[in-house]
Amino acid sequence: MSRKKIKNPLIKRIPKEIIGDWKKYLVVFLFLVLTIGFVSGMYVANDSMLTSADEGVSKYKQEDGHFELKDKADSELVTAIESGEVKTAIDEKDSDSSKIPVTLYENFYRNETEDYDADGKKDGTIRVYTKTEDINLACLIEGSFPQNENEIAVDRMHADNVGMKVGDTIKVSAKEYKVSGLIAYVNYSTLHEKKTDMMFDAIKFDVAMVTKEGFDRLNKSIHYTYAWKYKDEPADDIEQKEKSDDFLEAMVSQVMATGNEVEDYTPRYSNPAINFATDDMGSDKAMGVSHS
Secondary structure, X not given: OOOOOOOOOHHHHHHHHHHHOHHHHHHHHHHHHHHHHHHHHHHHHHHHHHHHHHHHHHHOOOOOEEEEEOOOOOHHHHHHHHHOOOOOOOOHHHHHHOOXXXXXXXXXXXXXXXXXXXXXXXXXXXXXEEOOOOOOOEEEEEEOOOOOOOEEEEEHHHHHHHOOOOOOEEEEOOEEEEEEXXXXXXXXXXXXXXXXXXXXXXXXXXXXXXXXXXXXOOOOOEEXXXXXXXXXOOOOHHHHHHHHHHHHHHHHHHHHHOOOOEEEEEEHHHOHHHHHHXXXXXXXXXXXXXXX
């Protein structure tokens, strides 16, 4: 005896429910569409920015790290540090095992006072570098790089936040400079003044580029900072940490032997000005990923 198939009562109920409360379901539908579109757009933007950041490491010659000395290093000390040899090694075996050859680049700067509205009052600190083609290059966003001693290119993010534009005249430690361009340094994806800063400050801190003559116009003390690039690039973060520790030992031994002093040491992996933005984008992406 065949059984009569019973129809699911929801077949009629669901269409009536949707038609009866179509406004409510339309709002839910639009909310889901907008949410999915927003999240998808965020992932696309994150991936694009992470790819650009990775490409910028080589294109703009990003450092593997930097250190600061109390006094300027002479050519002999530079050569000794570049060799990566531990000065105080007990024997040749110990010296070879920790030898990390690098190439050093002068990356000197001055921390000056910035008066971006030229009202005679300090508005913040501006870190001034000389124009270079060797290490930690800047991407030109608008305008042009400085061409003479009276021109300066400032960070684009800082300029946007304080209302600074190309063509404006600002005061750097009471010296007038014309803003020739807006730039973004590869080693300052975020404006962290110190490696110990938990957050960046794009209002009270600025980084800028001037010509050598423009640098010589200023009179605050020079920070003798040297950026380095490994001769053999680390394969991953673990090797980068190991190389950094070995290079630190070798560099300090050479510096101390000359009576100079190390005032700061910042490998790339611990530099928030380089890593904060990409780490934040990476964590945003991870928030939307579930692991089984």
